[in-house]
Every structure is written in C-alpha cells, then in structure tokens.
Amino acid sequence: MTPESVLSELLAGNQRFSESRPVNPHHDLLRVQQVAEHQTPSAVILGCADSRVPPEVIFDQGIGDLFVIRNAGHQATLEDIASVEYAVAVLGSKVVLVLGHERCGAVSAALAGAAVPGIIEALFFGLRPAVELARQQAGDLVANTVRQNVGVQVKRLLVSEVIKKAVVAGELLVVGGYYGLKTGLVTLL
Numbered sequence: 001m002t003p004e005s006v007l008s009e010l011l012a013g014n015q016r017f018s019e020s021r022p023v024n025p026h027h028d029l030l031r032v033q034q035v036a037e038h039q040t041p042s043a044v045i046l047g048c049a050d051s052r053v054p055p056e057v058i059f060d061q062g063i064g065d066l067f068v069i070r071n072a073g074h075q076a077t078l079e080d081i082a083s084v085e086y087a088v089a090v091l092g093s094k095v096v097l098v099l100g101h102e103r104c105g106a107v108s109a110a111l112a113g114a115a116v117p118g119i120i121e122a123l124f125f126g127l128r129p130a131v132e133l134a135r136q137q138a139g140d141l142v143a144n145t146v147r148q149n150v151g152v153q154v155k156r157l158l159v160s161e162v163i164k165k166a167v168v169a170g171e172l173l174v175v176g177g178y179y180g181l182k183t184g185l186v187t188l189l
Helices: 003-018 029-034 078-089 105-112 128-134 141-157 161-168
Strands: 043-048 066-071 095-101 173-179 186-188
Touching (some): 003 186, 066 078, 141 173, 161 173
Parallel strands (some): 043 066
16 A cells, blocks of 8 residues: 555544444454554654544544554653654554644643643743744634644654655654544644
8 A cells, every 4th residue: 555545544433433333343353363463554643642533533434444653742752753663664554643633732732831740840841832823823822822733743753754754765654643523524734
C-alpha cells in the first residue's frame, strides 16, 4: 500500500465511524493469531490520551492496524519520536497522523496557568510554542492552540532523520488532524 492509500483508508474508516456504520475489522481471535508473531501497522497515530478519542474506534480499525502513541496534549516527546521511528523503520508504517481534538483538557489547563498537583505541569512545557502561536490568532483560543500544537508536533517529528528520510523517499506521509468530539469527524490540517 502507498502512503496515500493508507491515509485514504484511515479517512474512509473515520467517515464510516462518523456515520454510525463501522465494519469493525480485525476484532477477533483470528486476527490476534495473525499478528501474534509480527505486527505491520499501516499507520501511526500520535494522539491525546483523552478517553473520548480512541484511535482504533474513530478510524474503524482493529488489532494490529494502528501503532498508537497517546499522551495528554498529543506531544512528540523524545520517547514518542523514538517510537514513531521504530514504527516507520522497523514495522513499515506508511502514515504518521498527529491527532488533536476539540476541547483538549491538557491545552485548556496549559492556557489557564493555574497551579496543579504533582508533576502535571510538565505537560505544559511542550505546549508553550503552540500557546504563543495561538495567542496571535483571532477566534477560540483552545481550538486554535490545539491546531497550532498539531503543527508544532508535526515539525518536531520531521526533525528526526529516520522520519525525514522516509518522507523524502516517498515512503511516508506525516500529517496533522483535528477530531470533532460532537461530529466524530477528523479533518486534516
């Protein structure tokens, strides 16, 4: 499959989901057995840990189809970038989708700037560049920050030589998307 066809399948699966007509592929013991020895996920989703945004569900995919990396605020940390490199270089993934979403709690908390317990504030550091970019825009500050953050994280991923090399060779697409909590639709940014 080409990177473009993988992205098309992801978006088609999201369309099925948003229309309440998923086919729920690869959700059985046969699939578990097929991927037990080796995985070949076609796409990597770097998304938010928000419980309302489960990638396999919203893209109508199943076991072994996606390599999912999630953290609050859909951030490309060093470990996440290494995980994406692994999926691309070793597992052969063809698409990396950084997925932000409507009303992100991590973004809202970073914007609020209130004191938080424990080390939660560590999440805010990686969001600061997006916050600064969004503050220069008119409109909904949370939505703008989420969208800006998607772009910031895509750029962080493209600093990786492994990822950049695969993109230049035409073997990989790195894209950003925004998920609407009420519509269930992902819009590419």
